[in-house]
Amino acid sequence: MENEVKMSPKEARAKLAETGNRLVDESIGSFLSLRHVEKVYPNGIKAVTDFNLEANKGEFVALLGPSGCGKSTTLRMIAGLEEISSGELYINKTYSNYLPSKERDIAMVFQTYALYPQMSVYDNIGFGLKMRHMKKEEIEERVHKAAEILDLGHLLDRRPKELSGGQMQRVALGRALVRQAGLFLMDEPLSNLDAKLRVQMRSEIIKIHKAAGATTVYVTHDQTEAMTMADKVVVMNRGYVQQIGSPMYVYEHPANLFVASFIGSPSMNILDGVLKGERVILEGGFSFPIGVKRAANYRALLESFRKKLEDLLKDPEGNAKAIADLAGSLKPSQKQEKKAQSFLSKFFKKKGEEEKEPTPYEALSALHEEYASLKEGELPIKVGIRPEDFYPEDDFRGFKASPVFRGSPDLVELLGHEFIVHLPSFGTMIELRITSHEVPVSGKSLGICFDLSKIHLFDPYSGMSLMDKEKENL
Amino acid sequence: MEKKKLIPLLALAAVLSSCGPTGTTTESSFDPLDEGDLVRDEAGNIVYDGVELKMWSVTTGDDASTQDAIIAGFNDLYEGQIHVTTTHTSRYDLETLLNTTMQFDRPNAPDLLFNHGSRAAEYRERGWLLPVENYFGKAETPLDKDDFVPSLLNAVTLDGSLYGLPMDVHSAMVVMRVDILEKNGYEIPTNYEELVAICDDAPKKAANNQLWIRGENSEGYAADEWRLASTASPYAAFPISYGDMWVHEFVGYTAAVQNGATLVDEEGMPAWNSDETAKGLQLLRDWIFPSATSYNKSALSLDYGSSYDVGNAPLLAGTAMFKLQGPWAYMNEMADFDRLLRNDGGADNITTRSLSGLFTRDDSEASSLIKGEGHAIMMMAPEKFSLTKACAATVFMDYMAYYSGIEWAKRGHLPAAISVSNSSAFKADPAYEEYIQYWGQPEDYVVVPPTVNYTYIDTYFKNALQQTLSSSYQNQTVKAILEDQYEDCVSYIELYA
Amino acid sequence: MKEVTLREFATREERRKSSLFKAFSVGGFLGPYAICFALFFVFPLVFGVVMALCSFDGKTMFPSEFVGFANFEAVFTNPVLAKDFWGSVWNTLRFALIIVPLSILLPLGLALLINIKPPGYKFFRACIYLPGIFPLTATGLILLKMFDYHYGFFNAFFGLTLDWFGETWSAWLLIGYFCLWCGIGGNFIILCAGLENVDKSLYEAADVDGCGAFSRFLHVTLPGIKDQLFLCLFTTFIGYMNLYGQVYILASNTPDQDAMKSAIYRIQDMLLGSSKGYGYAAAMGICLGIIIIFISVIELIVTKERKGGHAHEERFVSWQKSR
Incomplete structure (x- = not known):
């Protein structure tokens, strides 16, 4: 951990100059590393909480979640289009929190393609290379190669407005491809396409990912895309990471109610019930056994969580952040609700209701009460x-x-x-x-x-x- | 589709509307035996019963109020018989208004027009005026043509017929700081040589730190404190500039005519392209840019370029002894000095003189001429002619010429009727004593002779004047400038021939 | 009377009523505008052409004497007319060539600054547009007083002795300044709106592609507001070729009128005096219009969008073959 050795500022400056004024941490094994990354907007809203991710070289990582869950924000933080409020970002072992986008060795594909309307397809693809003062011959070579892979040869002279949606998306992919960057970032690139084209383009993207051998971070709200394309899926809800794992793992072993109900179509059925002894009794009286061991494990689970709460609540000031984080993560872990509240009802909310937002401490205290008051005989449980x-x-x-x-x-x-x-x-x-x-x-x-x-x-x-x-x- | 249908419709509408009333009364239609709609009493005198006359007047502002008061006097005198209503419009709007009304709205045209006499030629050419002499005879209103200033009468006499009655004449005049002149031992100048003598001597005195002046200025001097003029800048006693209205309306022309120039020839073409005019303009050029060959050795005025009203501030501050001003403003000048020099003579510290003799070294009949502008009342040719109205109009015109008298003169308008300015009532008014007497004899005033080409003659002369007095044209001779402008003027006139 | 079946009659009647109704609605909506358009645009245009072909002195309602192209001949050959008119056209053209780029670049710069949306930008935006709503004569008079040779604030403050309105170059300078001061508001608003409509993700793509601030301006901003820029170019040029008010107010007292008068000023001069030269004025107006149209067409050709061609495709094919 030579980065942790103390030295005088002068020595520090000299050492830094050795690595081209970039902080390099050789101990990091993965290509892309996000550690406790958070994003808080100036108006106080927390978009992303405690995001941790290690992605190896060549891995295809999908950020999956409903809209507003913070996945695009995370991607933009990696790209450098949003400031990271706290936490560390390492791209290829280099500390990159404050690096400008063009120095991060990334290539990005936008949801709206973001093609320059006045340039031909050839110029669009080659623009990034031109900005980096590459030689004309080399630009031509790279663009032609990309055009071959993506079958854009006959479109090279056209302007974006003369292209169809799928063609435009291929041009955007081509633009990312020619950069030969180490990290591809894709922000819902297929959401503007129709269903059939989407299927086609999925395979194109995988093809490019393999051809380039680059690490790809792919943002989507469509679980099919994530499940079929990704090596690793990061499920997010309301700024909190719910679970990270391979698609199969996340499908077979959802970590909480949200992941369970989000992944899978039609979604998992969640039933309310109570645990009596070793039998689970659902509404209507229907019951089935789950085995003594499992029942005991469940009881232990409840107890451990109750203990965890108790420990945290003992020291409110010291554990303030942990309390806040835990309180904030409770709702997102629940099953995603269909929009119950109508648009108009927002206006007719009674006055008293607004003030009822409990503080994290109050929320966790109330929860602790719930746990403490659970009767041994009848423990509430949900079955999926x-x-x-x-x-x-x-x-x-x-x-x-x-x-x-x-x-x-x-x-x-x-x-x-x-x-x-x-x-x-x-x-x-x-x-x-x-x-x-x-x-x-x-x-x-x-x-x-x-x-x-x-x-x-x-x-x-x-x-x-x-x-x-x-x-x-x- | 819509537009294609509308154009022929509109064309039809236009054709229909052009068939409006076009008939007007002209001079050839006067028959001395025709009684028209006259009503006479037993003694054979014309009876005027509730005759309404409408007059449009070019006077505005204070002039308008004074005129309204004078007309009210007439209305009172002729109550129940003749009543005159006046509308005042500035001369810029009046032309357009007349144009549109006389062409397209004849029923609403006025009966009388109080306007500059120089417009008469153009109006008559368009058939808008009635010759007035016959109606004076018919109404038995006295008309003594010899009593009027010849130039003014001439301006409204076209082809031998009289087309209006001259009312007054005015020009710019000179305001002089009597106190400064006296303090420095100068006499009030009566001609150009005396003026130049003062204006050449004063800068010398000022350079030697010997010139006494007084006036409020930015350094905190009060109006009545005497101080020595600064040696830093040259003292120019009589500011003029080509941006000044006084210069391009009056002084330029005056300088020309005082040196013997004619402005318009018998055919109505410009005649100001002459050596006499060049002499006058050269004198004005030397005023600002003296040279080795000029009569004045120092400049009488700084180069003010395009600024206007350039004399006001220097005269008040004492850095000038003379300035040009409009006669109607003299009362305000007196009031100003009454206020500023309350404790030391007030308005006695200034006096006024006319432009007579100040712009030529010649000593001829012409050197006392002053170019002015005169008003006249003209009779407009109506749609439906009424002999009663025409006769009533002559009564009104006669009243205005002879009874506006001193009140109108105080506004700077000297009466066109010579007997008026010679009358005892006129001379008895204190204003006459104070200042009106200095504005010269009405006979000294000349106006531009009548011509239909007035606008072009006037515009191009003013161009020449402006270029003569401008510093950027110094390398051209006055004659060359005049020649240039004359050529353009004549070319434009010939375009319309 | 020819006999009809009920079906024929009913269908015919209904069709007739429906088309009548449609015609009425079209007429009702279009009517007022069509009338105004015909009255204030078509009629004067036609009348102007008629006037140019007749000798008309304004003393009657309509021109009566048809003289063919004599007026145009006079505008080109009559020594004083040609000298005055074409001299003024040349004055106007030279002035337009300088002021039109300024009239577009200055508002562009301001629009870019406002686009950053600094605190208080709404106030600045209003201030930039404000001068345009003041009446020309009032502000012109203030300018006359401010730059007066001897008593003006400007000369006094900077200790200058320059007759601003006496020299032609300084008079044109002030006319240019006056035009810019009251004119940039319009273009500014248009360019501001154009800037808002540039797709934000294009800026981000440019950032990722490695553009610096100037490259971003060149490759994203400028092409994004291309339409608005062209609009400004056309309208500003046509507007300044019709320059009149500012020249009339500021330069009427300048001695060298030949160098100061603009084209419209000369046309107005035709209408002095009692014998108004409407024929010449109309002919001059039409000549001026043709010149403006000609230059606008050149602008149109130069700014046209060009098709891509096939250069890249061909090179690609030959590259493929060579592998």
């Missing part, structure tokens, strides 16, 4: 079951069948080889994915069971997944 883990009672194909329950479908959607069945049960509407030779008929009662080995259990207060914690403890 994916639609494809439901089977008709006579066609169970899973590992361990649950008891059968009956229900009448409200709506049956035909998708060709399978059906999406909307079934009101357990006090809510659940969606099932059934492949069956028998067509479910709406209104006609159906016997359903699910795979007990595939259920997910969540703490309703913190939103945390038990399965995830189990895996951690393994």
Whole structure:
């Protein structure tokens, strides 16, 4: 850790000059490293909280989340278009918080393509190279290569307004490609395209990513894109990172309610219930066993969280940031709500309601109270079951069948080889994915069971997944 | 589609509207035996019963108020018989107004016009004026043509017929600081030589730190404190500039005519391209830019270029002894000095003189001439002629010529009727004693002879004057400048021939 | 009477009523404007051409004597007319050549500064536009007094002895200053609006591509406001070729009138006196108009968008083949 050795300012200046006035930390293994990066706007709004990410060279990282979750802001911080309020950014081992964009060895693809309207496609692609005073022959070589990869040869003389959306996007990609930069940053590049083109362009982007061998950070709100293209998915909500992992891992082991309900289409069914002994009882009385071990783990989970709160609350001033962060992260970990509040109701909010925003300390104290008052006999719990883990009672194909329950479908959607069945049960509407030779008929009662080995259990207060914690403890 | 339909419609409308009233009364239609709509009483005198006359007047501001008071006197005298209503419009608007009204709105045209006499020729050429002499005869209003200043009468006499009655004449005049002149031992100058003598001597005195002046100035001197003129800058006693209205309306012409020039020849063409005019303009050029060959050795005025009203500040501050001013402003000058030098003579510290004799070394009949501008009342040719109205108009014109008298003279307008200025009533007014008497005899005043080309003759003469007095034209002779402008003037006149 | 079926009659009637209604609505909306347009634009234009081809002295309502191209001949050959008019056109042209670039660059600079949106920028924006709404004569008179040779504030403050309105070069300088002072507001507003509409992500792309501030201006800002710049160029040039008010107010007393008068001033001069030369004035006006149109067409050609051609595509193909 030679960066931590103390020395006189003069020596420091000399040492820095050795590495071209850049702070280089050789101990960092990854190509792109963000450590505790946060973004606070001048009006006090916190857009990104405690963002940590290590991306290796050549990795394709997707920042995934609903709109307003801070993914674009994070990308722009990496690009240098937004200031980093706190935390550290290392690009290729170099401390880059304050480097201007053009010195960060990055190439960016914008959502709106941002092509220079008065230049031809050739000039658009070669513009960045021209600005770096590269020789004309070399620019031509690189542009031609990129044009070949992206099949833009016959469009080189055209102006952006003479191109279609897909062609414009390819030009934007070409512009990033010729730079031969170490880091590609893409800000929802496909959201302006129609569905079919999107599929086509996904493969183009992967092709380019492999051809360039560069690390790519890709922002999107479409989980399909993230799941199909990324090596690593970063799920974000409201500025908080919810989970980082490979697409498969995040799908099979969601860390909290938000990730569970965000990933997967149709989304995971979340059911309210209580844990009595080793049985989970859902609304309506239906119950099933989860095993003694698992039940004990759940109780331990609740207790550990309660303890964590207690410890934090003992020292309000000392733990102020931790308290604030934890309080802030509670809501984002919950299942994403559909827009319940209408536009007009905002105007008719009663006066008293505005003042009811609790401080982090108050919020956590109240939560601690909740935990402390939990009765041993009846512990609230949330159960998550994916639609494809439901089977008709006579066609169970899973590992361990649950008891059968009956229900009448409200709506049956035909998708060709399978059906999406909307079934009101357990006090809510659940969606099932059934492949069956028998067509479910709406209104006609159906016997359903699910795979007990595939259920997910969540703490309703913190939103945390038990399965995830189990895996951690393994 | 819409526009294609509208154009022929509009054309039709235009054609229809041009078939408006065009008939007017002209001189050839006067029949001395025709009684028209006259009403006579048993004695054979014309009875005027509620005759309404409408007059448009070019006077504005204080002049307008004075004129209104004079006309009110007439209305009182002829109450129930003749009533005159006056509208005042400035001369810039009046031309356009007349143009549009006489062409397109004849019913609303005025009966009488109080305007500069020099306009009469152009109006008559357009058929807007009635010859007045016949109606004076018909109404038996006395008309003694010999009693009027010849030049003024001449200005409204076209082709031998009288087209209006001259009312007054005015020009610029000179205001002099009597106190400074006396203090330095100078007499009030009566001609050019005496003026130059003073104006050549004063700078010498000033350079030798011997010239006494007084006046409020920026260094904090009060108006009544005597001080010595500064030796730093040359003393120029009589400021003029080509930007000044007094110079280009009056002094330029005056300098020309005092040296014997004629302004317009018999055919109405410009005649100011002559040696006499050149002499006068050269004198004015020497005024600002004296040379080895000029009569004055020092400049009588600094080069003020395009500034105007250049004499006001220097006269008040004492850095000039003379200035040009309009006669109507003299009362204000007196009031100013009454206020400033309240304790030391007040308005007695200034006096006024006319331009007579000040711009020529000649001693001839012409050297006392002053070029001025005169008003006249003209009769407009109406749409529907009324003999009663025409006769009533002559009564009014006669009244205005003879009874405006001293009040109008105080506004700087000397009466055109010579007997008026010789009358005892006129001379008895204290104002006459104080200043009006110094403004010369009405017979000394001349105006530009009548010509339809007045605008061009006037514009190009003023151009020549301006260039003569400008420092950027010093390398051209006065004759060359006059020649240049004359050529252009004549070319433009011939364009319209 | 020819007999019709009910169907034929009804369909015909309905179609007729519907087209009548449409015609009325078109007429109702277009009508007022069409009338004004015809009255104040088409009619004077046509009348002007008619006047140019007739000898008209303003003493009657309409010109009566058709003289063909005699007026135009006079404008070109009559010594005093030609000298005065074409001299004034040359004056106006030279002045326009200097002031039009200034009239566009200055507002551009100001618009760029305001685009940064410093604190109080709304106030500055209002101040820049404000001079344009004051009446020309009032502000012109103030300028006359301020630059008076002997008593003006400007000469007194700087200790100068310069007859601003007496010399031609200084008179033109002041006319230029006056024009800029009251004229930049218009172009400024247009360019401000243009700058706001430049896509922000283009600036970011330029940043990532490595542009410095000047390159960014050259490659993103200028092309982005190209349309507005061209608009300003056209309108400003046409406006200044029609220069009159400022010259009349400031330079009427300048001795060398031949060097000061603008084209419209000379045309106005035709209307002095009682015999007004409407024919000559109209002919001059048409000549001036043709010159302005000619120069505008040149501007149009120069600023036209050009198609890309095929140069790059061909080079690409040959590069591919050579591999």
